[in-house]
């Protein structure tokens with residue numbers, strides 16, 4: 408079903424255009440963010456997240472990343488404000504990371520990568536009936552991107568790394584209830600924002616990106632736990648370690664990056 412894609416030499420980002428021609432479109436993500444070329448918009452207000460009545464459901468390995476899914480049947484956990492005209496409902500979050508000692512973020516800042524990048528994926532349930540419909544609309548999705556840099560242990564990330572052994576193989580899924588992603592946010596919600604796309608196939612140009620300027624700190628040990636995940640299924644005799652699951656920066660094609668104050 409659908410086209411096979413991955414992050415290897417044969418099926419990686421440089422070959423995605425073959426099955427997903429939009430890969431060469433005009434609003435592809437990620438991009439390199441150049442802070443002093445970003446424009447300060449006074450009317451760009453703060454973003455607000457209210458994840459308090461958050462309802463995580465499960466955590467799974469989809470063969471590309473580890474994903475925590477949320478109940479999005481009502482507006483209990485949303486992001487709003489900033490560049491958004493409506494509240495957008497939290498659907499899932501997932502990560503992208505590198506290999507030992509290599510960078511793994513998707514967005515870069517003045518050419519610099521980070522060890523990893525967390526994506527909180529939200530959809531415009533005011534304008535669209537389903538996530539699937541929103542995922543193909545130009546203002547359908549809002550993804551909050553948070554950089555992870557290595558340093559001290561993150562006090563709450565262990566809630567996730569402690570269960571990764573349960574989702575080691577592609578296609579594995581397990582209950583993961585009551586996790587509130589508010590604990591993964593940095594102290595400052597200052598951000599850059601621009602119009603882009605999904606960073607994996609189907610690469611739909613449907614994302615309003617909101618990238619937080621302040622990274623969160625996680626330890627090398629915690630990051631190493633992500634690298635014990637596998638791209639491959641349990642019955643696959645090739646054990647491919649899940650790492651370097653990031654798309655490199657794409658051409659800006661004249662787009663403007665705006666900065667909150």
Ligand SMILES: CCOC(=O)CCc1ccc(S(N)(=O)=O)cc1
Pocket residue numbers: 526528538539542550604605606607608609
């Ligand atoms: C309905 C079909 O679309 C999907 O399933 C989109 C899944 C998907 C969601 C978010 C992202 S990211 N890395 O840009 O945050 C990539 C792919």
Ligand SMILES: [Zn+2]
Pocket residue numbers: 501502503526606
């Ligand atoms: Zn992502």
